[in-house]
Amino acid sequence: MNMLDKKIDRRRGLLVCGLAAAIVGQAALWAPSALAESHVVEIRDFQFAPEALDIAVGDTVTWVNMDIAPHTATAVDGSWDSGSLAQGDEWSLVIETAGVIDYLCTFHPQMVGALNVE
Amino acid sequence: MLRKTLIAGAALTAVSMAALSAKAEDEGPNDLEIAHIAYTAGVIDLRYAHLALAVSDNADVREFAGTMLRDHQAVNDAALALLEKLEAAPQDNATSQSLLQQAADKRAELIALEGKAFDKAYADNELGYHQFVNTALAETFIPAADNAEFKALLGSALATFRAHEKHAEKLVKNTR
Numbered sequence: 001m002n003m004l005d006k007k008i009d010r011r012r013g014l015l016v017c018g019l020a021a022a023i024v025g026q027a028a029l030w031a032p033s034a035l036a037e038s039h040v041v042e043i044r045d046f047q048f049a050p051e052a053l054d055i056a057v058g059d060t061v062t063w064v065n066m067d068i069a070p071h072t073a074t075a076v077d078g079s080w081d082s083g084s085l086a087q088g089d090e091w092s093l094v095i096e097t098a099g100v101i102d103y104l105c106t107f108h109p110q111m112v113g114a115l116n117v118e
Numbered sequence: 119m120l121r122k123t124l125i126a127g128a129a130l131t132a133v134s135m136a137a138l139s140a141k142a143e144d145e146g147p148n149d150l151e152i153a154h155i156a157y158t159a160g161v162i163d164l165r166y167a168h169l170a171l172a173v174s175d176n177a178d179v180r181e182f183a184g185t186m187l188r189d190h191q192a193v194n195d196a197a198l199a200l201l202e203k204l205e206a207a208p209q210d211n212a213t214s215q216s217l218l219q220q221a222a223d224k225r226a227e228l229i230a231l232e233g234k235a236f237d238k239a240y241a242d243n244e245l246g247y248h249q250f251v252n253t254a255l256a257e258t259f260i261p262a263a264d265n266a267e268f269k270a271l272l273g274s275a276l277a278t279f280r281a282h283e284k285h286a287e288k289l290v291k292n293t294r
Contacts, residue, residue, distance in 0.1 A: 068193050070192055086192070
């Protein structure tokens with residue numbers, strides 16, 4: 001192998017290493033969203049179903065109102081609020097913090113639910 | 119093909135109308151009468167709610183009345199949408215007229231009150247009214263309804279009104 005060939009070979013090696021690093025980097029960036037799950041909470045007969053939901057940070061929760069009456073899904077601490085959901089409406093939220101998040105329907109405060117986020 | 123589809127559509131509409139049409143007199147109220155009674159019952163509670171919002175300063179009463187406005191309007195809108203889909207019109211009847219007369223009498227009583235006396239009377243009436251309507255729905259109107267979609271709608275309405283009844287129980291305690 002002459003000097004020129006060695007240089008080209010070295011450049012190829014660097015290029016391969018660079019590409020590999022880029023792919024690993026991308027994979028690391030994509031990993032959380034690839035693992036994130038979606039969950040559905042049905043609002044039916046004035047109850048959140050399931051009433052308690054175990055999820056992970058990064059997961060998406062979608063509330064779907066099956067009742068005739070309008071409802072909301074609203075964090076007790078006021079950090080998020082679906083607003084009024086008419087029958088058939090749905091609303092989604094990506095959960096970004098761990099812990100127990102209690103929520104309720106502001107129109108019918110006896111309706112309560114909880115997200116247990118790990 | 120189009121003609122066949124039209125004929126099939128017309129036949130379906132005829133079936134829907136037949137399901138919602140008058141039954142023999144000895145079988146109790148027909149679907150169109152039940153629809154009228156249920157819609158009237160909703161309108162009556164909407165009127166009570168408007169009165170409460172006009173008269174009361176009590177936060178619990180106002181919140182309850184606001185919920186009644188939202189929910190009863192939604193139920194009545196859903197009932198009208200179903201009737202429109204079935205190309206049917208609600209049928210006035212003696213029960214609806216009796217409900218309206220009783221409600222007019224009760225409104226006259228409530229209008230004469232103010233302050234805590236009004237709040238307590240409104241709460242008591244809401245509890246009693248929802249208990250009465252829920253019993254009638256569960257024991258008479260839902261069993262008597264023929265059309266499956268209409269029966270399901272009444273079932274959803276009952277779930278709504280039962281939640282109102284529980285809410286009214288709390289309101290009665292809070293306005294004592």
